[in-house]
Amino acid sequence: MHADRARIDTPLVRGLVAAQFPRWAGLPLEPVDSTGLCNAIYRLGAELSVRLQFEPSTADIVRRERAKLEALAPLLPVAVPAVEAIGAPTDAYPGEWSVHRWLTGAHPVPGALADPRRLAADLAAFVDAFRRIDLPDRPPGYPGERRTRAPMAAMDAATRQAIAGLDGLVDTRAALASWQESLAAPYDGREVWVHSDLMPSNILVSAEGRLAAVLDFETCGVGDPACDLFPAWYLLPAHVRDAFRAALDVDDATWLRGRGRVLSQALITMRHFRDADPSPAGDARRAVAEVLAASR
Known part of the structure; x- marks a missing residue:
């Protein structure tokens, strides 16, 4: 599904954060093990995450999602992502990307649900x-x-x-x-x-x-x-x-x-x-x- 997906790794993400959001440059950064098919996720420090699409886009997808989240969050009974910042495209990563607040919890495992x-x-x-x-x-x-x-x-x-x-x-x-x-x-x-x-x-x-x-x-x-x-x-x-x-x-x-x-x-x-x-x-x-x- 993603034959032309971007090459995303820790050095790339660290460089993007350091160049565009230097206030977070010193925070620990590590990839998040995820089965998601559309985005790579990295944990940034204890309270943030970085999200990059495997197929980079400049079509305002990230900004549209942030607008929806801001409108929907007060109306929903559980936590949803909050976008803290949106990164600009670069030669290394030609699409918008985002920094989110970290949400605590674990992905549920079918067949092993606690309740x-x-x-x-x-x-x-x-x-x-x-x-x-x-x-x-x-x-x-x-x-x-x-x-x-x-x-x-x-x-x-x-x-x-x-x-x-x-x-x-x-x-x-x-x-x-x-x-x-x-x-x-x-x-x-x-x-x-x-x-x-x-x-x-x-x-x-x-x-x-x-x-x-x-x-x-x-x-x-x-x-x-x-x-x-x-x-x-x-x-x-x-x-x-x-x-x-x-x-x-x-x-x-x-x-x-x-x-x-x-x-x-x-x-x-x-x-x-x-x-x-x-x-x-x-x-x-x-x-x-x-x-x-x-x-x-």
């Missing part, structure tokens, strides 16, 4: 708070789909290609049947604010297993409520999935669309990363297994 029922309730409360947001600026949520009553139709070709390309690795007949069921689920066009990327890598939990923070709001905006049901299959065990759904009062059609979005994203990730990066491919394989088990 899955409480986490399900916390995640539902976060999604519900997001849905209730009413701001004058209503950017489209990821993946910037056309405003249509059939937003999943645009995902159909890529999903079927991924299924065909994974023959022998997944039950392609079951995957196709599940996808077709989700594709047929009706959508009335209702749009709400969605985070749109509630993957385990964008969630932080406390030592007690409670939701502590949510990360990466780059692609948040308004869209199909089904976009924020990812935790049901990517993170939560099956025995608390119904509690998550009930807390959000999700109807059958929205639940099917959410399941289909997870299946599509996971299949495409598996196909791209199966020979390159075992971490996202493994996470995606588990999500596909959960979806197909639920479909049966």
